[in-house]
Amino acid sequence: FLFVVFLQGYPLPNVALKGEATQSSTLSVATASKAIDGRRNSFYSNGFCSHTAEDETNPWWRVDLQRSFTITAVKVTNRGDCCAERLDGAEIRIGNSLENNGNNNPRCASISHIKAGKTYTYRCDGGSMEGRFVNVFLPGQKKTLTLCEVEVYAAPAGRALSDWI
Template identity: 75%
Template sequence: ILYFAYLLLFKVLMTSFSAVINRLFLVFFQGYPSSNLALKGEATQSSTLSFAAASKAIDGRRNSFYTNGFCSHTAEDETDPWWRVDLQHSFTITTVKVTNRGDCCAERLDGAEIRIGNSLENNGNNNPKCGTINSLGSSPTHTFQCNEMEGRYITVFLPGPQKILTMCEVEVFASLSAFPSPSQTTSGWDCAGTVLIM
């Protein structure tokens, strides 16, 4: 009986130790919380103009000049255009960074809403709102605090007729508590519970 008690204690200690090591690995080796979750997501949008696919806004480049080919762009004069990234898992979102065009037309993004949630109803546009883009000012990149909103889908929705939605980068960051325990083995996570973001 004593042997089995020691064996059980050993397993508990090893599980706890593994969890601690995995968290430290996230922080020190994968650069968390600076890891941008959008980089491993899948992007889509209501329409696409020319070469400016939705994926251009999650390519890791903040190049704000549209002609350089690193920005997303919906069709011209669209009603209620939207852009969305699927993070593949639900996270506790802390901040979202949006990089607007820097060469021209920055005002096109005014009024766009950042929405976060787990629903795809109305293309994700009905999910809770993190913030509204009014004016990004002189800097093309602006950070929106989302106060730990839960969600798998990050949607940028621009309500109204004759709108154009164009962005040069969208970055998404989550709380450390959003990562799973070592027992979770769903797709996108390894058996130790660390997120695969490389």
């Protein structure tokens, strides 16, 4: 986050904290909301991560930001206690549509790999994207999606980013 402030000159809030999360399925008590609790604890075994059912086809996770925002960065924290490679190939999608559970919205970025327990920052092609829904979508068969934290840094859509300096 300090990098964003230093590079762009202004702090933007993590709007995911006030959102509502859902996912394609849930393993045990690893609900979607665990990924927007404000904690980057990367140990699933400690109860801090979301987790879909094992071996699902096209699993997804989504946060509804409650209104449209101009999103400049999405930070994703991967699981640290095992299975870091499960997130490889996931896509971050942003938009205002719930068609196909939001997975048809435009792609912001692709996650090639996040090391175990690490947090990576993704910036959308073109600098920013507008949308109410932020999805992490993992295309393919026999996939499992685990997210320990998803942070969405944004300003309300229709407002100049300079208003938030």
